[in-house]
Amino acid sequence: MAHPNAPLTPEGRRRLCERVDAGRAICHIAAEAGIARQTLGRWYARWTLEGEEGLQDRSSRPLHSPDQTPVEIEDRVEALRRERKVGPVQLVGTLAEEGIELAVSLELTDIVYTSGSLETGGTDDRAGALTGSGQAAGDHAPC
Numbered sequence: 001m002a003h004p005n006a007p008l009t010p011e012g013r014r015r016l017c018e019r020v021d022a023g024r025a026i027c028h029i030a031a032e033a034g035i036a037r038q039t040l041g042r043w044y045a046r047w048t049l050e051g052e053e054g055l056q057d058r059s060s061r062p063l064h065s066p067d068q069t070p071v072e073i074e075d076r077v078e079a080l081r082r083e084r085k086v087g088p089v090q091l092v093g094t095l096a097e098e099g100i101e102l103a104v105s106l107e108l109t110d111i112v113y114t115s116g117s118l119e120t121g122g123t124d125d126r127a128g129a130l131t132g133s134g135q136a137a138g139d140h141a142p143c
Contacts, residue, residue, distance in 0.1 A: 008035070013055040016040060017047040069111060073100055077111045 012033075019029050020040070030040040046054030076098070080091055095102055 008033075010052070010055045010057065013043045014047070014052060017044050017055070020044050069102075073102070074111050076100065077102075 016029055016033055020026055026040050026044065027037045030037040033040070043055060073095075077091060077095070080086075080094055084090070084094070086094075092102060
């Protein structure tokens, strides 16, 4: 956490807004503070409408995500991944057979990776298991 007198804390934002109230141009104050004019303009608008409460830190998380994948589909993707140990490309076909249409995209890949279902017990499906000699199965010793 920043110290209380840091320039971009709510207290620092209040000081910048007070300088605008005193008649200085927003663009000059923003340049001196090393921030964008639009940012100071946004803070000043909040300051005038909401007072000091408007200068508090805000979450950048969206209020709603209308395109978010439904939890039921995420659960099904995770279950299929654990059962079949296949990646997003193979899962698309299985899901399509069940009437779930998803493209092989970041959406499906995100579900697979964020669900933790890629953990395969210490071996990487794509690299192949290591043999007792430390070589991947199918690798040959150099001649």
